[in-house]
Amino acid sequence: xxxxxxxxxxxxxxxEANCPAEMRTPVQGEDDICWGGRxxxxxxxxxxxxxxxxxxKGYTVPDWPVAYGGAGMNPAxxxxxxxxxxxxxxxxxxxxxxxxMLGPALLKFGTEEQKVHYLGQVARGEIRxxxxxxxxxxxxxxxxxxTYGEDKGDHWVVNGQKIWTSYADKADWIFCLVRTxxxxxxxxxxxxxxxxxxxxxxxxxxxxxxxxxxFCETFFDNVVxxxxxxxGQLNRGWDVATYLLxxxxxxxxxxxxxxxxxxxxxxLTRNGLDDPMLRAELAAFxxxxxxxxxxxxxxxxxxxxxxxxPAQPNMMKYAGTELNKRRHELLxxxxxxxxxxxxxxxxxxxAPSRSWLRTxxxxxxxxxxxxxxxxxxxxxxxxxxA
Amino acid sequence: xxxxxxxxxxMLAESVTGFMADEGGIKKQLRHWRDTNCKDGFGHGLWKQxxxxxxxxxxxxxxxxxxxxxxxxxxxxxxxxxxxLTPSPFLTTSVMGVTALKEASDDLxxxxxxxxxxxxxxxxxxxxxxxxxxxxxxxxxxxxAGNGFRLTGAxxxxxxxxxxxxxxxxxxxxxxxxxxDGVTLFAVPKDAAGIGHNAVRLVDSSIASHVRFDGVExxxxxxxxxxxxxxxxxxKVLSAGRIGAAAEQTGVGxxxxxxxxxxxxxxxxxxxxxxxxxxxxxxxxxxxxxxxxAEAVVIKAQQLLxxxxxxxxxxxxxxxxxxARVCNLAVREGxxxxxxxxxxxxxDIGLYMKRERALxxxxxxxxxxxxxxxxxxxx
Numbered sequence: 105x106x107x108x109x110x111x112x113x114x115x116x117x118x119x120e121a122n123c124p125a126e127m128r129t130p131v132q133g134e135d136d137i138c139w140g141g142r143x144x145x146x147x148x149x150x151x152x153x154x155x156x157x158x159x160x161k162g163y164t165v166p167d168w169p170v171a172y173g174g175a176g177m178n179p180a181x182x183x184x185x186x187x188x189x190x191x192x193x194x195x196x197x198x199x200x201x202x203x204x205m206l207g208p209a210l211l212k213f214g215t216e217e218q219k220v221h222y223l224g225q226v227a228r229g230e231i232r233x234x235x236x237x238x239x240x241x242x243x244x245x246x247x248x249x250x251t252y253g254e255d256k257g258d259h260w261v262v263n264g265q266k267i268w269t270s271y272a273d274k275a276d277w278i279f280c281l282v283r284t285x286x287x288x289x290x291x292x293x294x295x296x297x298x299x300x301x302x303x304x305x306x307x308x309x310x311x312x313x314x315x316x317x318x319f320c321e322t323f324f325d326n327v328v329x330x331x332x333x334x335x336g337q338l339n340r341g342w343d344v345a346t347y348l349l350x351x352x353x354x355x356x357x358x359x360x361x362x363x364x365x366x367x368x369x370x371x372l373t374r375n376g377l378d379d380p381m382l383r384a385e386l387a388a389f390x391x392x393x394x395x396x397x398x399x400x401x402x403x404x405x406x407x408x409x410x411x412x413x414p415a416q417p418n419m420m421k422y423a424g425t426e427l428n429k430r431r432h433e434l435l436x437x438x439x440x441x442x443x444x445x446x447x448x449x450x451x452x453x454x455a456p457s458r459s460w461l462r463t464x465x466x467x468x469x470x471x472x473x474x475x476x477x478x479x480x481x482x483x484x485x486x487x488x489x490a
Numbered sequence: 491x492x493x494x495x496x497x498x499x500x501m502l503a504e505s506v507t508g509f510m511a512d513e514g515g516i517k518k519q520l521r522h523w524r525d526t527n528c529k530d531g532f533g534h535g536l537w538k539q540x541x542x543x544x545x546x547x548x549x550x551x552x553x554x555x556x557x558x559x560x561x562x563x564x565x566x567x568x569x570x571x572x573x574x575l576t577p578s579p580f581l582t583t584s585v586m587g588v589t590a591l592k593e594a595s596d597d598l599x600x601x602x603x604x605x606x607x608x609x610x611x612x613x614x615x616x617x618x619x620x621x622x623x624x625x626x627x628x629x630x631x632x633x634x635a636g637n638g639f640r641l642t643g644a645x646x647x648x649x650x651x652x653x654x655x656x657x658x659x660x661x662x663x664x665x666x667x668x669x670x671d672g673v674t675l676f677a678v679p680k681d682a683a684g685i686g687h688n689a690v691r692l693v694d695s696s697i698a699s700h701v702r703f704d705g706v707e708x709x710x711x712x713x714x715x716x717x718x719x720x721x722x723x724x725x726k727v728l729s730a731g732r733i734g735a736a737a738e739q740t741g742v743g744x745x746x747x748x749x750x751x752x753x754x755x756x757x758x759x760x761x762x763x764x765x766x767x768x769x770x771x772x773x774x775x776x777x778x779x780x781x782x783x784a785e786a787v788v789i790k791a792q793q794l795l796x797x798x799x800x801x802x803x804x805x806x807x808x809x810x811x812x813x814a815r816v817c818n819l820a821v822r823e824g825x826x827x828x829x830x831x832x833x834x835x836x837x838d839i840g841l842y843m844k845r846e847r848a849l850x851x852x853x854x855x856x857x858x859x860x861x862x863x864x865x866x867x868x869x
Binding site: 369384386394403405408485 | 492493494751754755762763765766768771772774775776778779780782783784786787789790804805808809811812815859860861863864867868869
């Protein structure tokens with residue numbers, strides 16, 4: 105047995121022995137997700153147990169180093185972990201912006217002390233993070249952000265407002281872009297971390313066209329942030345932010361649907377849909393979706409060997425989100441008047457229409473489609489003045 | 491298998507790219523043969539050079555003198571043919587023809603493969619009957635006559651038909667026109683009595699034939715595979731032709747796109763390079779994204795076909811449809827962004843538009859393949 109085969113057997117046996125049966129059913133909705141954090145209310149004892157046994161082995165963040173709460177798996181081992189989790193139908197033990205976003209940033213830009221402290225908390229599900237980037241006047245033009253941290257010697261005093269802060273009302277800490285030099289646009293922003301219970305921090309949920317949402321407005325009124333809570337260098341937070349945005353765009357694009365991508369035409373026409381025009385649209389969509397899945401697979405293959413263009417995630421984000429919007433337009437068309445129901449049991453509380461509306465944000469959040477096209481034009485096509 | 495070229499494939503791509511740019515370029519080949527009104531529409535000298543490069547027999551078995559390569563490798567050649575708009579019998583001969591002959595009798599392989607490998611023989615493939623691709627229906631009939639067959643009927647859009655040394659013909663040997671069974675493939679030599687050609691120049695300057703078979707006598711040795719059981723073989727030939735055309739289309743689209751972005755970086759209006767205008771930047775960036783997706787799905791389908799996957803048929807149709815749509819977008823945007831000069835014969839961009847149209851029709855257009863995707867997906 106090769107080393108990797110032995111590893112696979114070990115992982116398979118461990119999941120078999122440790123994953124509670126309740127954690128091997130598909131995630132039905134938002135409230136099935138384990139986010140962790142100081143105020144998190146576990147939905148079941150099994151959910152808590154599954155997070156804790158995984159955390160004890162470093163399996164909540166399998167590819168992070170052991171010293172920072174991970175299991176130190178190499179890429180091949182991490183792939184086996186994902187495959188075995190999928191095989192067992194096991195739910196992710198812990199989901200969080202700390203894992204997906206702050207983690208990669210800290211691993212690259214954090215000090216050793218920060219890594220041990222913050223990453224460990226994330227890995228154990230102790231602290232739940234939110235992201236403070238956008239502001240009411242700084243959406244696509246993020247770099248124009250105005251939230252200001254005034255230098256007071258050993259700390260900053262932060263004033264300003266963030267918007268679209270996902271789960272700000274539930275998060276324990278925030279990683280936040282703050283202007284620390286008003287005379288320099290790009291090199292005048294710092295990447296700060298602070299506790300959401302710090303005096304002066306308030307949040308207000310935002311209701312969307314799709315209904316209630318995790319988004320919040322977040323206000324800072326003379327919030328004191330110690331100087332030790334900066335990631336990377338003073339005024340170089342933009343480097344950290346853009347590095348992180350790359351991760352976010354990859355995530356939103358849904359790269360890596362791979363071979364398993366099924367066609368929606370098959371799903372929708374199973375119910376006896378007899379509409380040749382819609383069938384034609386579905387086939388056209390399936391062609392684009394299957395082709396995009398091949399692109400996602402190619403992109404992930406190329407990343408592994410360093411062949412992918414660094415700006416390629418922007419292209420993936422653009423194409424993937426536009427495709428997802430189209431998908432939901434078709435789901436609504438196929439659903440007819442049933443899909444219009446906003447509050448009914450048949451639609452599980454208006455799931456089709458709420459999802460359809462929610463996808464409209466896909467091509468806005470994390471960089472609009474138009475900004476993605478700007479980046480492709482400039483960095484990949486090298487068009488003049490872009 | 492990762493979706494990028496292996497080291498060997500990357501080496502092949504490098505040498506083919508250089509070779510096609512040097513020898514297969516638009517001025518040297520396409521414009522030359524068009525403007526001298528060549529009856530073949532392609533150059534036999536270049537076909538010889540293809541052979542010297544080992545390309546003409548790349549899909550043939552090693553025992554037959556070939557290189558035993560697959561559709562990924564053939565696609566590398568076709569993409570460069572597309573990029574340079576090189577008129578060539580490569581797709582009909584070395585891809586579709588060899589796919590059929592590969593599994594033919596010793597006799598047939600011995601008769602045709604050496605000439606193909608040497609760059610002396612050209613094949614055409616006669617499948618379509620009528621103006622649209624619809625191989626589910628085959629009316630051209632080959633009736634039993636003595637020890638052989640008598641072939642009667644008509645075929646259309648037989649590319650290189652009048653120039654070919656042999657035509658691979660899909661004919662009906664039993665049953666009615668739309669039956670799946672009862673189809674047989676024949677290798678019909680050009681000098682057989684009773685073949686009539688009406689060869690016409692197409693919009694892209696290639697020459698295709700309306701072929702009539704008036705009681706063409708064929709002996710049993712011209713049968714490829716099984717009598718009445720040729721549908722599976724025909725499907726292989728179709729898949730080879732479709733993924734080959736799709737690969738060529740990514741080259742045509744890529745070539746048009748490269749020409750267009752270069753133009754955006756050089757043409758000035760209103761005191762600015764037109765590539766500075768965001769209206770054009772966004773369209774160019776969208777097109778780039780579509781081209782990347784088309785290239786990815788083409789290599790995916792090539793790998794599945796080479797690996798004998800059961801998903802290959804579906805993904806070949808996805809690839810042919812996607813490549814067609816994207817290549818079409820590339821040439822339309824290309825002509826529009828070139829403005830007035832894009833309409834002139836002097837500029838090459840219009841030649842890309844012409845080639846795209848012909849390739850789209852070849853072995854099924856985007857709508858044909860969308861229909862297949864729906865059917866193969868079960869709806």
